[in-house]
Amino acid sequence: MKIDTEGRIKVGSILTPDFDASLAAYDQYLRYRPIDDGIVDAAWAEAMGAPAMAGKRYATLAPESGTSIYIRFFEGTQVAAYQPLRSYGWGSLEITIKDVWKLADELENSPFEMYGPPKELEFSDAFIPMQVIGPSGEVLYLNQVNSSMPGMHLPLAQSYVDHIFITPLATPDMDAAVDFYAKAFGWDKGELYEAPYTVISKAFGKPMDTLYKFQMTQKGEVLNNEVDQYPEGTIDRPATDGELPPGVSMVSFITESLDKVAADPLCEPFIRSEAPYQGRRAAYYKGAAGELIEAIELS
Numbered sequence: 001m002k003i004d005t006e007g008r009i010k011v012g013s014i015l016t017p018d019f020d021a022s023l024a025a026y027d028q029y030l031r032y033r034p035i036d037d038g039i040v041d042a043a044w045a046e047a048m049g050a051p052a053m054a055g056k057r058y059a060t061l062a063p064e065s066g067t068s069i070y071i072r073f074f075e076g077t078q079v080a081a082y083q084p085l086r087s088y089g090w091g092s093l094e095i096t097i098k099d100v101w102k103l104a105d106e107l108e109n110s111p112f113e114m115y116g117p118p119k120e121l122e123f124s125d126a127f128i129p130m131q132v133i134g135p136s137g138e139v140l141y142l143n144q145v146n147s148s149m150p151g152m153h154l155p156l157a158q159s160y161v162d163h164i165f166i167t168p169l170a171t172p173d174m175d176a177a178v179d180f181y182a183k184a185f186g187w188d189k190g191e192l193y194e195a196p197y198t199v200i201s202k203a204f205g206k207p208m209d210t211l212y213k214f215q216m217t218q219k220g221e222v223l224n225n226e227v228d229q230y231p232e233g234t235i236d237r238p239a240t241d242g243e244l245p246p247g248v249s250m251v252s253f254i255t256e257s258l259d260k261v262a263a264d265p266l267c268e269p270f271i272r273s274e275a276p277y278q279g280r281r282a283a284y285y286k287g288a289a290g291e292l293i294e295a296i297e298l299s
Contacts, residue, residue: 007219052242065159092139190216250292
């Protein structure tokens with residue numbers, strides 16, 4: 001399947017207060033290796049709306065499969081008030097893997113904290129989920145994908161830990177967030193669910209059978225976002241002035257043309273040569289939940 005198509009996730013970016021430790025953890029336990037690294041220049045920092053990122057390190061990591069969907073780390077300041085899964089914005093990165101039980105064993109006594117152990121689902125055997133919290137407070141859903149589901153393409157892992165295929169988004173207004181992607185990018189509104197969501201319930205100390213609404217956005221059968229309605233008590237993501245937000249800071253998507261995006265960009269389109277851009281235009285946008293979005297042109 002062609003990787004760069006309209007709506008495809010291209011990069012999940014994470015802010016880390018311990019840059020070297022994060023790269024080492026992803027290398028050792030998830031087999032993600034750097035394909036590019038450098039220093040954020042002032043123009044790039046301004047384009048992201050985060051001028052204090054200028055002069056900080058970044059690194060782009062690829063999965064062992066070689067699939068050109070990346071995780072990117074930006075060096076930043078520790079944010080004491082940040083708690084995983086308790087604020088609006090990008091909640092996690094969902095990654096396809098081969099063997100969830102084996103990986104769970106390997107992550108014991110690692111920098112990755114087990115948050116939701118592997119659990120077979122009653123409603124589907126298409127995937128077996130597991131959730132962990134990474135060294136910088138980022139949340140990862142590590143899913144053993146066994147098959148696709150009706151109307152949804154779920155990618156089988158081509159390496160032990162492969163690539164991001166969904167990005168969960170924590171929102172105060174699920175309908176407004178889904179509408180944003182439908183109107184701004186022309187993506188499809190997927191299935192609407194109301195079901196128990198133990199990850200959210202655990203974060204807020206609620207009964208495990210509490211129901212939450214969530215809806216997919218997708219392009220055809222290719223999923224990109226799981227838009228979650230978060231409960232009362234969720235806060236805006238705390239961040240250091242001028243820096244990217246902690247945890248999962250932003251998500252990059254492929255779009256056919258920036259000229260067709262029906263939203264106001266934070267910056268003029270720019271061109272960079274390294275992955276994931278490779279000479280293509282890109283721009284930044286803010287979604288309905290305040291999430292930072294990077295759009296990269298198809299060609």
